[in-house]
Amino acid sequence: MASCKAHSAPAAVLVGNLPAPLAEPAGLPEGFPQTADSPLAWIGAQFSKEDEYILQLGQEDIREVEAALDQFKGLDGDLVSRNNFPLPQLGQKLxxxxxxIHKGRGFGVIRGLDPHKYSVEDLTMLYLGIQSYIANRHGRQDRKGNMLVHIVADKSSSLTAGHHRHSTAPIRQTFHNEEAGDVVSWLTRSTAASGGRCIIASCHTVYNVLANERPDLVRALAGSDWxxxxxxxxxxxxxFNHDGRIIMNFGRTPLIGNPTHPRPDHLPSLSPRQLMALDAVEKVARATELEIVTKAGDIHFINNLAILHRREGFINGASANERRHLVRMRVRDDELGWAIPEDLRDEWSEAFETKKSKVWHLEPMPSGYFPLRKQPN
Incomplete structure (x- = not known):
């Protein structure tokens, strides 16, 4: 039987009614700050205007990215990068x-591409070209080397219909991070007829509230027995408190399981305190979240070490333009990328090891090629 050995300024929003402690609250773990004082510690209500986090591409910007695309298509055999996708003016805005993403609020949106104007190949190259100015290294998203994950509704089987990547249900997703990748980006090829908004929350704000109100739960979250x-x-x-930064990385499914990913009976379950800590994280995140209305052509970027995300349910329409289709990637910036805690390095190495195979599917992957895992590898 598997087992674990445990090692031993509040946000500007009122988050009350956190669960009562199971025992007398202890102080914060050694070295953890009382307040994570950072631009990353935001609440959704402070963003009164979309242009505070959305870069709207103008006509000149569009002409520049299309010129870079034409230049790139004249080359042979190279992957899109800053070196072969020149954006002298837009690059300064990017x-x-x-x-x-790395030093400020931890998220941003690039808006203005018309996805219906381009072929799938050209749209993907535009996505990669713009993305290369945010982070230079691409991460594998599974052990088969898939680089592009297509997030679409799929009811072809009970497995896909129940998986968060392919479900339309409104209640299946709680706040989480991806298991690897400094930055998660996604291109919205098309939006649903209704719903499907991106919802994010600040890990730093969650930390600050818990550090002030429930330091015992901070100790639980920082324990090595999850x-x-x-x-x-x-x-x-x-x-984690690593290299002077507060970092959070988790998902409920890898800790609790769900109908699509049932947790094996022989593995240890979470303790009542751990369940309480997860519920507290979710409560604070929902009280301070930011909802972003997504448009076709949007390119989102979130700092995966500092931003939690989820999405609401959605309803697809009859036409292809009313069916939600996102293309997701994991990326890392060699210059600005954060130091990765030792406990996360294996997943980062698996994602960003340059010598491993990489596969680029421009459309949703063939059945079984991107398996939906039932059990741990």
Whole structure:
């Protein structure tokens, strides 16, 4: 039987009624700050205007990216990068987004591409070209080397219909991070007829509220006894204080399981305190979240080490333009990328090891090629 050995300024929003402690609250773990003082500690209500986090491409910007696309298509055999996708003017604006992702609020949206104007191949190259100005390294998203994950509704089987990537249900997703990748980006090829908004929350705000109100739960989150079982069985913290940064990385499914990913009976379950800590994270995140209305052609970027995300349910329409289709990637910036805690390095190595195979499917993957895991590898 597997087992784990445990090691031993509040947000500007009132988040009350956190669950009562199971025992007398202890102080914060050694070295953890009382307040994570950072632009990353935001609440959704402070963003009164979309242009605070959306870079709207103008006509000149569109002409510049199309000229870069034409130049790239004249080359032979190279992957899109800054070196072969020149954006001398727009690149300066994208640099500000890059700095925001790594040193500022931790998220941003590029808006203005018309996805119906381009072929699938050209749209993908535009996505990669713009993305290259935010982060330079691409990450594999599974052990088969898939680089592009297509997030679409799929009711072809009970497995796909119940998986968060392919479900339309409104209640299946709680706040989480992806298991690897400094930055998660996605291109919206098309939106649903209704619903499907992106919803994000700040890990730093969650931390600040819990550090002020429930330091005992911070200690629980920082403990090394959380029994993750996806993508492999591993006991590690949910919350890290690493290299001077507060980092969070977790998902409920790898810790609890769900009908699509049932948790093996022989693995340890979460303790009541751990369940309480997860519920507290969710409560604070929902009270401070930011909902972003997504448009076709949008390119989203979130700092996966500092931003939690989920999405609402959605209803697809009859036409192809009313069916939600996102293309997701994991990326890392060699210059601005954060130092990765040791407990997360295996997944980062698996994702960003340059010598491993990479496969680029421009359309949703053939059945079985991107398997939906039932058990840990």
């Amino acid at each position: 640099e500000r987004v890059r700095q925001d 029994p993750f079982f996806i993508p492999r069985f591993q006991c590690r913290p949910v919350l």
